[in-house]
Amino acid sequence: MDKYRGYVVEDFVLDADFQSWVRHPAAEKDRRWENYKAGNPEQAEDIRRARLLLESVYARFEAHISDEEIEEEISEMVMKIRQTQQEAIRPEPVYPGVKPFFRWLAAASVITVAALLGWLFFRKPAAETEQTLSAGIREETTTRQNRTGANETILLDDGTTVVLAPDSELRIPAMSGGGKREVYLTGEAFFKVKRDVNRPFLVYSEKLITRVLGTSFTIRSIKNAAEEVVEVKEGKVSVFKKEDFGSVGTNRESHGLLVTSNQKVTLEIRDNRLVKTLSDAPEVVPGKSGFIRSGYVNTPVSQVLKDLREAYQVDIVFDEELLSGCPLTAVLTNQSLKEKLEIICEAIEAKYEILDGQVMIYGKSCSE
16 A cells, blocks of 8 residues: 555545545455554544545435546545645745745744644534535625516526526526536525536525436525425425535435425424425426326226326326226316326225325225
8 A cells, every 4th residue: 555655635535445445345445444544644634534525425425426426526626625725835925125034924824724724624514514615616606686576587607597586686606617506595496407417506595405417496495484495396306404415424314305396395494304295286297298198088097197107207106906907087187186186086986195295095996
């Protein structure tokens, strides 16, 4: 392991063997790295910091994005660390008439502040670290305030469309380079995000962070309201409480709550609890209307439910074998999803329940 002598934090973060140890720990790897730290105590702190940074990335994103996107996230993180370091070691300007001692004192002060900022960076909780990593993007920010009585449409540089509701505000940092796309919302807005698997799109609202690659959804984050809502029209998003975003650990919620088409998640502010359910008025997903027939004649209910599942992209759970013998004759074109479900259940003497964003159908065999 001689190649690691002289490595600093970003070198360890970018090293494939080091990443493998952090991401897939094993007894043999643990022994190898513990022995290395014991023999190179001057690098132990850099190893600790690099490991924390990688754990933060893997804990946030491993469940939802590809290895290539994780590598992109790591590269972006290292780039920002290096930018911070370069600013800290800029050549010292020479001021005529200033005594060498005072120039040394000024330089020492810069180094001390840089070291303190670095210590704070690596000691902060992961959620704060995410904000620190994003700080550079926030330097050039455009603020759009909708003070009219009508919705305002905003086209972002990456091709994303935002429909900002009245009395709402959107802060838009410059979207340059290969990093994440981020906006900050106060109020309500509908987003149609341009898909880019290499650049996740993040919406920061008052209590939540919503992370997507490309989809359409609405966020309602009204100041001092009792709840905050993310409702997905098409695709899927991951929703995090701010305090959980980027947290390291095995808590499933640290990976975000996955919300898909025609689902919504509500943060109940008083209980600090996320609740997932169906949207209030589910709609047929664009491009899926052909799955619903103009009329059904003696069609097995199991097939009708499959059609609805595809059209609305909603998980409808039922016993296919049990309901395949139940015929349905009906026109299901102009009703809402809930009205369609009521028609079906009434016809076969069944009932339905919405549980955690899924539709559960309870019925009996029609051959009994």
